[in-house]
Amino acid sequence: MWDFTSPRKVIFGEDALEYLSEKDFKHAFVVTDPVMKKLHFHLLEEQLKAIDAKITIFDEIPGEPSLQTVEKGAKLLAEVKPDVIIAFGGGSVMDSAKGMWPMWANPEDGIDAIEGLDPFADLKLREKTGCILINIPTTSGTGSDVTWATVLTDKSSDTERKASFGNRDLVADITILDPILTKTLPKSLIAGTGFDAISHAVGGYLSTWANDFSDALLLHAFKLLWNNLPLAYQQAETGEVDYEVREKLHNAATMSGWGFGNSQIILGHAIGHTIGAAFKIPHSKCIGACCWYSLMYNKNTVSERIADLATAAGIKGDTIEEKAENLIVAFKKMLMDVDLPISLEEMGVTKEKYDTEIETVIDYTLNDSGSLSNPREVDYEDYVNIYSAMFSGKELDF
Ligand SMILES: NC(=O)c1ccc[n+]([C@@H]2O[C@H](COP(=O)([O-])OP(=O)(O)OC[C@H]3O[C@@H](n4cnc5c(N)ncnc54)[C@H](O)[C@@H]3O)[C@@H](O)[C@H]2O)c1
Ligand SMILES: [Fe+2]
Structure with missing residues (x-):
C-alpha cells in the first residue's frame, strides 16, 4: 500500500497572490530571506494589509539553511x-519554514523534533499549533512547496552534512504559484534551479518507488522544463x-516536486546533497551535473524509462538504448549551453579538499536516502569511481 500526498490547493497563474486577500488570517508569520524582503515582500504585504492581518517577519534565512537557524525561527513562532x-x-526559505513548524509544536524536543522526525508519525501540527502553512516559491526549482521533505544542514560535525527529513504533515496546505515573482531571477538561477527541477523529474521517474501517479506528473514536467528552460535562459541574457x-517553468517545478515527493529521488540527489554541504556548493549549481x-x-x-523521458523531450532514436543515449548526450549539451x-x-573543489574529504563524502552519500531508491544498486567502490x-x-564507463 502507498499513498500520494498533495497540498489542499495549488493556486497558479497571473495574480495568484491575490488569493490571500480573500482569506481572513489574523496573524501571518512570514519566513523569508533578505533578498526577497527587498525585492518582492511589498507585493505580499499589500495582500495581507487588505485583510488587516498582523505580520511578523523572520527574514534571516541564508542559502542552504542549517538546523540552528531553523531553531531560532521556531522560538519566535512560539512567542507570536x-x-x-x-x-x-x-x-x-520553504525548507526552513517546514523545519520550524514541528519544533514549535514540540518545544521540549528542540532540534530533535526535526532530526528525530519519524516520517510516518501523525504529527498533528495543525491541531497542536492552530496554524496552517502556505508556500509561495520564488525560484522555479526545488518543488519544496509541495514535498514532505525539508533539507537542512547540520553544522555540528567537521564535514558539514545536509540531510533530508520528511513527514506528510509538512506538506503545505496551500501553494501559490505567481510567475511575477520570478521576473527578478538572474539567468544563473534560472539555469540552476531549472536543472534542480529537471533532476527531480528524472530522479522521481527513475526511482524504484515510482508509481502511476508520479509518472504522470513527472513526464509532463520534464517536457515543460526541457522545452522552456533554454528559452528562459536566452531571454534572460x-x-x-x-x-x-x-509560468511554464514555475508550474513544472511544482509538478516535479509533487511527483518526486511521492516517489523519491535517486543517486544524483544523494551526491548533490553531500557535495553541497561538504564542499559548500549551492544545490542549484551542482545538481544538474549530479543528475547527468x-x-x-x-x-x-x-x-x-530513460527513453520515455527522451520521448517526452522530443529526442529521437531508432532503439530504446539509442534514445536513452541521445538524451544523455543532449543533457550534457544543455548543461553547457546554460x-x-x-x-x-x-564547481571550485580543489584536489586537496577532495582528497581530504572524499572518504567521508562517500560514506554520507551511501547513507543518503537517494542511494537506497536508486534503480541500480550502488556500493562504496561504485562511488569511488563515480566521484573520481x-x-x-x-564520462562514466562502467
Ligand atoms: N524540500 C525539498 O523537497 C527540496 C528539494 C530540492 C532542493 N531543496 C533545497 O532547497 C535549497 C535551495 O533552494 P533554491 O534553489 O530555491 O535557492 P535558495 O532558496 O537558496 O535561493 C537562492 C538565492 O536566490 C535568491 N532568490 C530567490 N528567489 C528569487 C527571485 N525571484 N529573484 C531573485 N533572487 C531570488 C535568494 O534570495 C537566494 O539568494 C537547498 O538547500 C536544497 O537542498 C529542497
Ligand atoms: Fe533538488
Whole structure:
C-alpha cells in the first residue's frame, strides 16, 4: 500500500497572490530571506494589509539553511503564535519554514523534533499549533512547496552534512504559484534551479518507488522544463521576461516536486546533497551535473524509462538504448549551453579538499536516502569511481 500526498490547493497563474486577500488570517508569520524582503515582500504585504492581518517577519534565512537557524525561527513562532506561516522565497526559505513548524509544536524536543522526525508519525501540527502553512516559491526549482521533505544542514560535525527529513504533515496546505515573482531571477538561477527541477523529474521517474501517479506528473514536467528552460535562459541574457515561459517553468517545478515527493529521488540527489554541504556548493549549481552522472550510471538498468523521458523531450532514436543515449548526450549539451558546471573542479573543489574529504563524502552519500531508491544498486567502490570521474568531468564507463 502507498499513498500520494498533495497540498489542499495549488493556486497558479497571473495574480495568484491575490488569493490571500480573500482569506481572513489574523496573524501571518512570514519566513523569508533578505533578498526577497527587498525585492518582492511589498507585493505580499499589500495582500495581507487588505485583510488587516498582523505580520511578523523572520527574514534571516541564508542559502542552504542549517538546523540552528531553523531553531531560532521556531522560538519566535512560539512567542507570536500566528494562524498562518507563509514561506516566501526559494527552497531555503520553504525548507526552513517546514523545519520550524514541528519544533514549535514540540518545544521540549528542540532540534530533535526535526532530526528525530519519524516520517510516518501523525504529527498533528495543525491541531497542536492552530496554524496552517502556505508556500509561495520564488525560484522555479526545488518543488519544496509541495514535498514532505525539508533539507537542512547540520553544522555540528567537521564535514558539514545536509540531510533530508520528511513527514506528510509538512506538506503545505496551500501553494501559490505567481510567475511575477520570478521576473527578478538572474539567468544563473534560472539555469540552476531549472536543472534542480529537471533532476527531480528524472530522479522521481527513475526511482524504484515510482508509481502511476508520479509518472504522470513527472513526464509532463520534464517536457515543460526541457522545452522552456533554454528559452528562459536566452531571454534572460537580453533582459527579456516572457511570462508564458516563466509560468511554464514555475508550474513544472511544482509538478516535479509533487511527483518526486511521492516517489523519491535517486543517486544524483544523494551526491548533490553531500557535495553541497561538504564542499559548500549551492544545490542549484551542482545538481544538474549530479543528475547527468545518475543518468550515465543507471542507463543500462533503466534504459526504457530513460527513453520515455527522451520521448517526452522530443529526442529521437531508432532503439530504446539509442534514445536513452541521445538524451544523455543532449543533457550534457544543455548543461553547457546554460553555463552550468559539469565537474567538481569547475564547481571550485580543489584536489586537496577532495582528497581530504572524499572518504567521508562517500560514506554520507551511501547513507543518503537517494542511494537506497536508486534503480541500480550502488556500493562504496561504485562511488569511488563515480566521484573520481566527476572530479574532472569524465564520462562514466562502467
Ligand atoms: N524540500 C525539498 O523537497 C527540496 C528539494 C530540492 C532542493 N531543496 C533545497 O532547497 C535549497 C535551495 O533552494 P533554491 O534553489 O530555491 O535557492 P535558495 O532558496 O537558496 O535561493 C537562492 C538565492 O536566490 C535568491 N532568490 C530567490 N528567489 C528569487 C527571485 N525571484 N529573484 C531573485 N533572487 C531570488 C535568494 O534570495 C537566494 O539568494 C537547498 O538547500 C536544497 O537542498 C529542497
Ligand atoms: Fe533538488
